[in-house]
Amino acid sequence: MQGRVLAVDDNPQIVNLTVRLLNSFGYEARGMSDPREVPAMVRSFNPEVCILDIQMPFISGSELLDSIRSIDHFTEIILLTGTNDTLLAVSLMKKGAADYLLKPIEPKQMDVAVARALEHRRLIIENTAYKLNLERLVEERSQALSDALRNLNDLHSATLETLAAAIDLRDQGTSGHSRRVADMAIQVVKKMGMDDGELMQIEHGALLHDIGKLRIPDSILWKPSDLTHEEWEIMHKHPEYGYEFVQKIGFLKEAADIILSHHERFDGTGYPRGLKGDEISFGTRIFSLVDAIDAMIYDRPYHRATAFSIACEEIRKLSGTHFDPELVEPVLEALKDYEK
Ligand SMILES: [Fe+2]
Ligand SMILES: [Fe+2]
Secondary structure, three states: OOOEEEEEOOOHHHHHHHHHHHHHOOOEEEEEOOHHHHHHHHHHHOOOEEEEEOOOOOOOHHHHHHHHHHHOOOOEEEEEEOHHHHHHHHHHHHOOOOEEEEOOOOHHHHHHHHHHHHHHHHHHHHHHHHHHHHHHHHHHHHHHHHHHHHHHHHHHHHHHHHHHHHHHHHOOOOOOHHHHHHHHHHHHHHHOOOOHHHHHHHHHHHHOOOHHHHHOOHHHHOOOOOOOHHHHHHHOOHHHHHHHHHOOOHHHOOHHHHHHHOOOOOOOOOOOOOOOHHHOOHHHHHHHHHHHHHHHHOOEOOEOOOOHHHHHHHHHHOEOOOEOHHHHHHHHHHOHHHOO
8 A cells, every 4th residue: 555545525425436536546545524533533544644625514624734733743634625715725735734636636636646745744754853863863972072071071180180189299298289279269260250261271270380390309399498599590490391391282281371470470570481460371360379378378388377367468468569469359359268
């Protein structure tokens, strides 16, 4: 059988004729003359095409079309019309009917209309399945991509945390400093409304800011007495050493700037490049403040922790020299919950 077709007309003779014609063309056809029974028949027979008379008692052609479509959206509707029904037929075509046939039925025309409707239905179903499949495929690929990115991020984070812990371990007495300044810097820049990308760069820069100290000899890094002038010169190279370590690593390129510039001062008296004001990146100017605050409010081998309020006063004294005067108050405000 080429397809299931349901013919509906309130005139039983037209129904019989239509069903016979459809059978002769090879379709599996059923017919009915009471339109109220159509929904039940659509559910049980599941026709691919319905041929509907649009002027019937009890139920309008428009309602019938809606009710068939609500049972199976893919059912194709061909309208049977008299010559004076053409306006109604056009309005039903707009609602999704596939075609219309004028009464009296011309057999060949009906065969062509049914074949065309079946082909239309096949294409719609195929297209819908293709779209669904495409959507599923896009969803699967997007999920796989975001999983891969998340794994990569997790891997990056774990590597950076380990490195930061190693830096702190070697730089005696700064235990947890790198993670803490990273957290503080994030807290500050979040309040300043920076985007996630900038935030991540600042976090990475903060975590690794002293990575260059890994190249400073133990005899200098751990010297219990004051450093000589030559030793300070070597110590002051740690930002450049750190920069050399990370600048070739793609995802740390932006963070490298904080590593290179974290000892610059706003008035140009810092090192290694003696950058001034805006020449120092925004993230680095924020980081310098955070780094200094953390150094004061946590214990170090050579000094006891000071209260946050005292640290704030010390920072304010250096506003405009060490630190960007426009950032001092916003940063202190953003960190005010460190006040115990
Ligand atoms: Fe440093
Ligand atoms: Fe530091």
